Amino acid sequence: MKTKSIKTNFKFLAIIAFLALTFQSCNNDDDSIELGGPVISEFEYGEGHHGEDEDHDHEEEAYAYKGSDMHLEATITSDVKIASISLSVHTHDVEPGDDEVEWDFEKVFTDEKYLVLNPTFHEHIDIPSNIPAGEYHVELVVTDEDGKSTEVEGHVDIMEPITISEPSVDTTVTRGDDFHAEFMINAVKGIHNVSVDVHAHGLTVAEGEVEWDFEKEFEDKYHEKTEVEFHEHIDVPATAPAGEYHIIFTVKDEDGNTQKYETHIDVTKEGAITKA
Incomplete structure (x- = not known):
């Protein structure tokens, strides 16, 4: 009778152990299929x-x-x-x-x-x-x-899609002469043109002088290039009033983006004046 009781208890314990292992296994399976974030x-x-x-x-x-x-x-x-x-x-x-x-x-x-x-x-x-x-x-x-x-x-x-670097522009010029301007241009979309605007405000126009405003677009040497040196000489009329002038260089690329460089130049009176 004692042996039978021991066997019965052993079977009972074995069943409990099996159920516990099964429960633990289910828990582990639940953990393994837990979904993570993206x-x-x-x-x-x-x-x-x-x-x-x-x-x-x-x-x-x-x-x-x-x-x-x-x-x-x-x-x-x-x-x-x-x-x-x-x-x-x-x-x-x-x-x-x-x-x-x-x-x-x-x-x-x-x-x-x-x-x-x-x-x-x-x-x-x-x-x-x-x-x-x-x-x-x-x-x-x-x-x-x-x-x-x-x-x-x-x-x-x-x-910036356009950069202007290493500018070198004359700071003075005698009327009747020309001034020099150069700088490097990098334009990832290609250059469309480079425009130059020279103008003054409030200068007195004396006898024999003519008010001077300069505007020009430079394209032939620069069009569609992505890296180039802008190098030009701009004539100043002998009849231009002396004084300080504002210069704006504008680079426009093929996408319509623009970049500006601004400076000033003094036009002096030395030199002959051509009468109108």
């Missing part, structure tokens, strides 16, 4: 930037141009359907200059093509031409239908 990989934005992948093991400096658009792309992996994708571009350290405005871009994408499993995010956003150049912060937030979110971020350098 995974964002290969996030690319602007030019010159590549996400970390097998071909690019480090991030390169990202850049984009004012007045153009910025390319953005990311691979999204998700266990449940995506509910929304939010994009933000902003800056805290760049102050607007004259004729510039602050720019903060925010948009929530709920396009049908994104509200699926494992979508690829691909957008191009317009960059205004009147914002300050500098470093901007980019944030991408993906939220799934379970309310779980994942965020990635980076920085992009928004640059």
